[in-house]
Amino acid sequence: xxxxxxxxxxxxxxxxxxxxxxxxxLERGHLSTNAAFVLAEKENLAPLQAAEELRSxxxxxxxxxxxxxxxxxxxxxxxxxxxKEAIQGQLAKIAKAGSGWARxxxxxxxxxxxxxxxxxxxKPMHIGHLRSTIIGDAIANVFEFLGYKTVRWNYIGxxxxxxxxxxxxxxxxxxxxxxxxxxxxxxxxxxxxxxxELKEHPELEAEGREExxxxxxGNKGNRKLWRWFKKESLKEFGKIYNRLGINFSVHVGEAYYxxxxxxxxxxxxxxxxxxxxxxALIADLERFGLPPAMVRKSxxxxxxxxxxxxxxxxxxxxxxxxxxxxVVANEQALHFSQLFALAKSTDLAEGAAMPELTHVKxxxxxxxxxxxxxSREGTGIKLEELLSRAVELAxxxxxxxxxxxxxxxxxxxxxxxxxGAVKYNDLSxxxxxxxxxxxxxxxSFDGNSGPYLQYTYARLRSxxxxxxxxxxLDLSTLESxxxxxxxxxxxxxxxxxxxxxxxxxxxxxxxxxxxLAKQVNSYYHSExxxxxxxxxxxxxxxxxxxxxxxxRNGLRxxxxxxxxxx
Numbered sequence: 001x002x003x004x005x006x007x008x009x010x011x012x013x014x015x016x017x018x019x020x021x022x023x024x025x026l027e028r029g030h031l032s033t034n035a036a037f038v039l040a041e042k043e044n045l046a047p048l049q050a051a052e053e054l055r056s057x058x059x060x061x062x063x064x065x066x067x068x069x070x071x072x073x074x075x076x077x078x079x080x081x082x083x084k085e086a087i088q089g090q091l092a093k094i095a096k097a098g099s100g101w102a103r104x105x106x107x108x109x110x111x112x113x114x115x116x117x118x119x120x121x122x123k124p125m126h127i128g129h130l131r132s133t134i135i136g137d138a139i140a141n142v143f144e145f146l147g148y149k150t151v152r153w154n155y156i157g158x159x160x161x162x163x164x165x166x167x168x169x170x171x172x173x174x175x176x177x178x179x180x181x182x183x184x185x186x187x188x189x190x191x192x193x194x195x196x197e198l199k200e201h202p203e204l205e206a207e208g209r210e211e212x213x214x215x216x217x218g219n220k221g222n223r224k225l226w227r228w229f230k231k232e233s234l235k236e237f238g239k240i241y242n243r244l245g246i247n248f249s250v251h252v253g254e255a256y257y258x259x260x261x262x263x264x265x266x267x268x269x270x271x272x273x274x275x276x277x278x279x280a281l282i283a284d285l286e287r288f289g290l291p292p293a294m295v296r297k298s299x300x301x302x303x304x305x306x307x308x309x310x311x312x313x314x315x316x317x318x319x320x321x322x323x324x325x326x327v328v329a330n331e332q333a334l335h336f337s338q339l340f341a342l343a344k345s346t347d348l349a350e351g352a353a354m355p356e357l358t359h360v361k362x363x364x365x366x367x368x369x370x371x372x373x374x375s376r377e378g379t380g381i382k383l384e385e386l387l388s389r390a391v392e393l394a395x396x397x398x399x400x401x402x403x404x405x406x407x408x409x410x411x412x413x414x415x416x417x418x419x420g421a422v423k424y425n426d427l428s429x430x431x432x433x434x435x436x437x438x439x440x441x442x443x444s445f446d447g448n449s450g451p452y453l454q455y456t457y458a459r460l461r462s463x464x465x466x467x468x469x470x471x472x473l474d475l476s477t478l479e480s481x482x483x484x485x486x487x488x489x490x491x492x493x494x495x496x497x498x499x500x501x502x503x504x505x506x507x508x509x510x511x512x513x514x515x516l517a518k519q520v521n522s523y524y525h526s527e528x529x530x531x532x533x534x535x536x537x538x539x540x541x542x543x544x545x546x547x548x549x550x551x552r553n554g555l556r557x558x559x560x561x562x563x564x565x566x
Contacts, residue, residue, distance in 0.1 A: 116136020116152070122184070130386070130422070243384075413566070430507055
């Protein structure tokens with residue numbers, strides 16, 4: 001319904017740069033739009049003249065029975081009352097779609113690669129990996145729901161100078177038995193110790209570079225250690241991803257591109273993208289307003305940027321994607337600006353169309369004091385510990401609410417509520433902002449929180465369970481303002497998903513779900529759903545069912561599980 005209106009406006013406006021808003025009161029219509037102001041600026045018209053022009057156009061471009069009336073108000077805003085038939089038709093469409101409401105059927109040809117999570121081997125996943133993992137997963141879920149061929153890419157950090165440092169640390173201070181018993185924790189301790197020792201022994205930096213160079217050259221001892229570190233790390237990552245409900249299409253490490261780096265260097269030289277300086281290879285990016293970028297060190301070692309160029313070339317050749325999204329923290333903005341500039345300067349697509357490259361940035365994770373979490377000094381919070389704490393606090397909150405669950409049920413529900421609370425706390429906020437862990441707010445069953453949405457869904461399921469069955473929909477009873485308002489809110493779901501797709505902002509979906517939950521909570525407290533007369537009862541049970549489905553689907557797109565009883 002909202003999309004029908006938007007298409008009608010776009011026919012006249014030739015642009016989608018306008019807003020359509022659901023009104024809270026019928027005095028101002030069902031919907032309003034600022035599109036007349038956009039038209040006025042575009043065609044140099046007075047706002048009221050543009051509004052009249054647009055009103056006339058809408059009557060011509062929308063279906064004949066779509067509008068009840070359209071009025072010009074507020075200096076140029078259009079207030080729109082939809083016909084009873086349009087609202088009835090929308091509800092019939094939603095109810096018929098069932099669990100497929102807003103899902104795009106069929107597959108689009110365009111492939112979208114979304115890179116996210118990307119932890120480093122030989123280190124435990126920490127709180128810093130949380131945002132990339134869950135933001136990337138939510139964006140991938142939405143693209144997939146909307147019919148895109150979605151490639152979920154986990155680009156593992158398994159190469160680089162840091163592994164030379166770790167090899168130095170293991171050879172100097174490592175204990176094979178301890179590492180075998182608890183590999184990731186012990187390897188992390190060794191890496192932290194290297195940086196602590198570096199303060200007193202700066203010569204260790206050169207030693208780390210040398211060990212990495214030997215690794216690059218194929219030294220058997222270093223390769224054996226590296227493979228061991230990687231094997232144990234992937235086991236650890238798998239446990240975390242399983243707990244978070246995260247699945248990837250592709251797991252590829254930086255080392256995969258080692259064989260391609262000579263060819264990449266040769267290509268950059270042939271196309272005169274780089275020049276030599278004191279033995280190193282440098283790309284001059286001044287024309288892009290960027291500082292120079294090194295693609296090979298003076299000792300012949302490659303860099304993260306070199307491997308990213310090789311990875312980009314591989315992705316284009318293998319998947320021919322329309323877009324590639326890199327869900328990586330704000331701190332890497334320069335790196336991606338340099339990578340995208342190099343991509344524009346080099347024929348990585350071998351004559352084919354280059355995909356749209358986007359750095360999907362996000363802010364830091366801060367503790368309750370507002371301080372940034374740190375990992376290099378060994379003071380960061382491990383992701384496993386954070387999730388376990390969330391689950392334990394969720395269990396305490398459920399006990400305080402005197403929810404009666406069997407032991408196994410309590411374990412499962414606590415896990416679902418705790419993990420969901422962590423995810424929603426992140427995804428409900430603007431991804432560009434830093435987020436703070438406020439445990440009380442995060443685990444509240446009231447307000448804008450994951451548990452509140454999960455509880456609302458469980459409450460709707462309880463109503464449906466008491467009803468035993470949902471009768472056939474009788475559209476003729478769709479008369480009251482509260483019933484129509486809920487239909488309008490449900491109708492907004494496809495448009496919200498489209499906003500997420502365009503902006504890569506899962507917070508739009510989270511905000512919508514919170515608004516929907518508030519509205520339906522108010523609805524079933526004010527309207528006698530189960531005790532209405534039969535035809536109205538059928539209508540309202542269908543509305544409750546459709547709302548429950550939309551909440552469930554929306555939460556799943558955010559990567560959050562629902563609970564049937566709370």
